[in-house]
Amino acid sequence: MNILITGVAGFIGSNLARELLTQRHSVAGIDNLSAGTRENVPAGVRLHVHDIRDESIAELFRGVDAVYHLAAKNCLTDCMNNPVETADINVRGTANVLECARRAGVKKFVYADSSAEYEGLQEFPSTVDHIAPEGIYASSKRGGALLCESYRKFFGMNVTILRYFNVYGPAQDFRRVIPPVMSAFILKMLNGEPPVIYGTGDKRRDYIYVDDVNRFQILTLTDTRTNGRTYNVGSGVSHSVKDVFRMIEDEMKTGLKPIHKPELPNDVDNTLADITRERALGWAPQVNIQEGIRRTIEYLKSKLHATRT
Ligand SMILES: NC(=O)c1ccc[n+]([C@@H]2O[C@H](COP(=O)([O-])OP(=O)(O)OC[C@H]3O[C@@H](n4cnc5c(N)ncnc54)[C@H](O)[C@@H]3O)[C@@H](O)[C@H]2O)c1
CATH class of the missing domain: 3.90.25.10 (UDP-galactose 4-epimerase, domain 1)
Structure with a gap:
């Protein structure tokens, strides 16, 4: 498959890219290198250094079968100190990525959500149906997830939402x-x-090793039961x-x-x-x-x- 990863130079994105290449997929990535590094990006990935808020990224979605949308501002302290930029990247940036994917007819969209969605709750373990985002980071991830749900409902986008714990x-x-x-x-x-x-x-x-996260992310490509659903990616x-x-x-x-x-x-x-x-x-x-x-x-x-x- 032709796969596009936003945030490919980051931690989870670069590990995912490596595994997808091993499984003989063709992988391209978008990253503005604000947190990730070129060095992280495995050889064989076509890296496009762009911001996800940039409308010109639309052309990179042509012929893409699946998008993993991982790019985000995600350091909690940094998000608290910069709420407007956090919303801009995590909400408006997600809208731009979703819209590019819709226009290009992308068949599968995987959104990186977070266990921060559960931060206001005291019931454990956390189940996907009960959330209480409170901080700036969590609210911005919720904003992105809500847009994914709108794209699923109104544009028929095949979205899967993954809530990562401590990867x-x-x-x-x-x-x-x-x-x-x-x-x-x-x-x-x-x-x-x-x-x-x-x-x-x-x-x-709840710590989860990145190889286990990779296996779950890749499962969402092939297992149609994951279409339109939300999952916890943690160890339990x-x-x-x-x-x-x-x-x-x-x-x-x-x-x-x-x-x-x-x-x-x-x-x-x-x-x-x-x-x-x-x-x-x-x-x-x-x-x-x-x-x-x-x-x-x-x-x-x-x-x-x-x-x-
Ligand atoms: N690592 C975890 O434990 C964890 C937990 C919960 C959720 N997540 C989510 O998973 C995703 C990936 O996390 P990670 O740990 O790999 O983070 P990371 O910071 O290592 O990677 C994120 C990448 O996105 C890029 N990026 C940031 N803003 C961008 C922009 N405006 N345009 C283009 N690229 C941009 C950064 O340069 C970086 O390479 C994020 O969406 C994060 O919210 C991660």
């Missing part, structure tokens, strides 16, 4: 002001520095930040102790996916957290080694 693994964006916890801990520890825990470390997250298990540190330390044996900083705003206590609906499709997470941590450590070690030599 981790190679190519995670660790250069952010507040980097995602897993890669941030490992990198600090590889550099011999203590990792930073915001708050007590008791906050729990949660771990505290303290536990994650301990698991990494068990592997790395650095002797380092974390330092604690004040809690971050808009940082929920818990995330946990109900994955009954996803298991019913025959999908299940295959990489447990210890194995995922080992693989992420190996990747980051090789990256550090490459930059030092």
Whole structure:
């Protein structure tokens, strides 16, 4: 299939592109490189450096069979500090991508939604039918998802919405002001520095390894049961930040102790996916957290080694 990925130079997009190429699909991508890097983009992907809000991207959708729309502003702190730009990229940008896809007659559209949709709820595990977005990031993802639903209802667009939980693994964006916890801990520890825990470390997250996410994303291309539906992409298990540190330390044996900083705003206590609906499709997470941590450590070690030599 001819596949177009927005956000292809980012974490999830670049991993997805690599897997699609392995499965012999033809892959093109759009990214403005605001967070992603050229280096992330696998050889064989046609990278178009554009902003998703730019109307001129329409021509890139010609002959495309499926679109994965992953480009977004998604660092929570950054979104809180820049609400207008967040809405512009995540809502208006999504509208532009949807409209380009509709005009080009794209057969499948996959939208990257987020577990942040559940942030105002205290019922766990989270099921897809109950949501309560509160923060700027979550509201902007909801805005994009609502547009997807309108395009499905009024234009017959074949949309699948995926709510990712804490995805981790190679190519995670660790250069952010507040980097995602897993890669941030490992990198600090590889550099011999203590990792930073915001708050007590008791906050729990549902971590899912990027290869498992890839398998679910690719399933949506072929399994027609996913058409028009919304899914949780999580592991169905949660771990505290303290536990994650301990698991990494068990592997790395650095002797380092974390330092604690004040809690971050808009940082929920818990995330946990109900994955009954996803298991019913025959999908299940295959990489447990210890194995995922080992693989992420190996990747980051090789990256550090490459930059030092
Ligand atoms: N990683 C997670 O745990 C997670 C969890 C929930 C939801 N998501 C969603 O999944 C998607 C991918 O996340 P990720 O972790 O790969 O993020 P990422 O930041 O690594 O990748 C996003 C990519 O989009 C690009 N981008 C941003 N604004 C753009 C614009 N205006 N035009 C063109 N490109 C632009 C960035 O340069 C980057 O390469 C996002 O939509 C995010 O909201 C991710």
